Amino acid sequence: MFEGFGQNKRRKINTESAAEAEHNKPWVEKYRPKKLDDVAAQDHVVNVLKKTLSSANLPHMLFYGPPGTGKTSTILALTKELFGPELMKTRVLELNASDERGISIVREKVKNFARLTVSKPSKHDLENYLCPPYKIIILDEADSMTADAQSALRRTMETYSTVTRFCLICNYVTRIIDPLASRCSKFRFKSLDSSNALQRLKYVAEEEGVKVKAGSLETILDISAGDLRRAITLLQSASKNIGYSGEDEVSKELVEELAAVVPESSIKQIVELVATRDFNKISEYIQEFTRNGWSAASVVSQLHDYYIKSSEYDTAFKNKVSIILFDTDSKLTNGTNEHIQLLNMLIKISQV
Numbered sequence: 001m002f003e004g005f006g007q008n009k010r011r012k013i014n015t016e017s018a019a020e021a022e023h024n025k026p027w028v029e030k031y032r033p034k035k036l037d038d039v040a041a042q043d044h045v046v047n048v049l050k051k052t053l054s055s056a057n058l059p060h061m062l063f064y065g066p067p068g069t070g071k072t073s074t075i076l077a078l079t080k081e082l083f084g085p086e087l088m089k090t091r092v093l094e095l096n097a098s099d100e101r102g103i104s105i106v107r108e109k110v111k112n113f114a115r116l117t118v119s120k121p122s123k124h125d126l127e128n129y130l131c132p133p134y135k136i137i138i139l140d141e142a143d144s145m146t147a148d149a150q151s152a153l154r155r156t157m158e159t160y161s162t163v164t165r166f167c168l169i170c171n172y173v174t175r176i177i178d179p180l181a182s183r184c185s186k187f188r189f190k191s192l193d194s195s196n197a198l199q200r201l202k203y204v205a206e207e208e209g210v211k212v213k214a215g216s217l218e219t220i221l222d223i224s225a226g227d228l229r230r231a232i233t234l235l236q237s238a239s240k241n242i243g244y245s246g247e248d249e250v251s252k253e254l255v256e257e258l259a260a261v262v263p264e265s266s267i268k269q270i271v272e273l274v275a276t277r278d279f280n281k282i283s284e285y286i287q288e289f290t291r292n293g294w295s296a297a298s299v300v301s302q303l304h305d306y307y308i309k310s311s312e313y314d315t316a317f318k319n320k321v322s323i324i325l326f327d328t329d330s331k332l333t334n335g336t337n338e339h340i341q342l343l344n345m346l347i348k349i350s351q352v
Helices: 002-023 043-055 071-091 103-115 123-128 147-159 194-208 216-224 228-245 252-258 264-276 279-291 296-309 315-333 338-350
Strands: 061-064 092-095 135-139 164-170 185-188
Touching: 043 071, 043 185, 061 071, 071 092, 071 123, 071 135, 071 164, 092 103, 103 135, 103 147, 147 164, 194 216, 194 228, 216 228, 216 252, 228 252, 264 279, 264 296, 264 338, 279 338, 296 315, 296 338, 315 338
Parallel strands: 061 164, 061 185, 092 135, 135 164
Antiparallel strands: none
């Protein structure tokens, strides 16, 4: 009797933890598309893949495009529709950039999975899913693989093509060697347009019961620049900060603060200081500015938008300023000192 009580108690705890795990999932995972119809804004890719679903004859694939546009979500949704959740465990191998991706992994892990015979589907899977006679290997962020590893992958793709299909996912298609790219059907994922992304964000906000002020979702989309993953994560962060900020709705100001966007008033003040051409004033302001923790990369991006969109400046001025901004951005990316680069940039602009 005591043992029975103990088993029941354990069972109850496990059920609660599973429910909590689902509830506590990051929203990006919670609202990841479960089927191809749920994938937003990539109509051309989805339509082509749906046609391959009808015949179950899938080629090797290469998905490329900016981050957060649905590349990984699309292939995972496709595999779920092909195999179902149970058969996926034995038919799909997913390797991410966090895994070791040198030539040894291609020769061992990838090759060993590719040469395995295809597992037999259950009666339930056969009735509900297509269950084609091959496995799928997903290599996420394949552009981070070494050239030797990509070369070793060529032969593996050819040798085991009867029982294995490959899906390479990358941000930069130019980093995939030509012999590998030519063996795959290419699918380009474009940045999400505002209407599709806004619709998805509204859906997530409604499902989570998040109150949002007018214009806040548009601000999130502007900041995320077509990256839906970043947009959903920013919305989740803003929703968690509502209580702490003393507000009951997600506001534009809260979103900008969380995203480390420099206030417009500060950008205008920087522009005004640059116009004075006073080195001492610029130096004093930038010292205080960097002490407050603002990102130099954000300043570069926002100054670029300000100068280029402004009608106050002629084309020659905009061209010269753009070159200075691009040079500064490159140096910041390479890890140089933010304070020095910011000061150097503003002094150069003041001399244009």
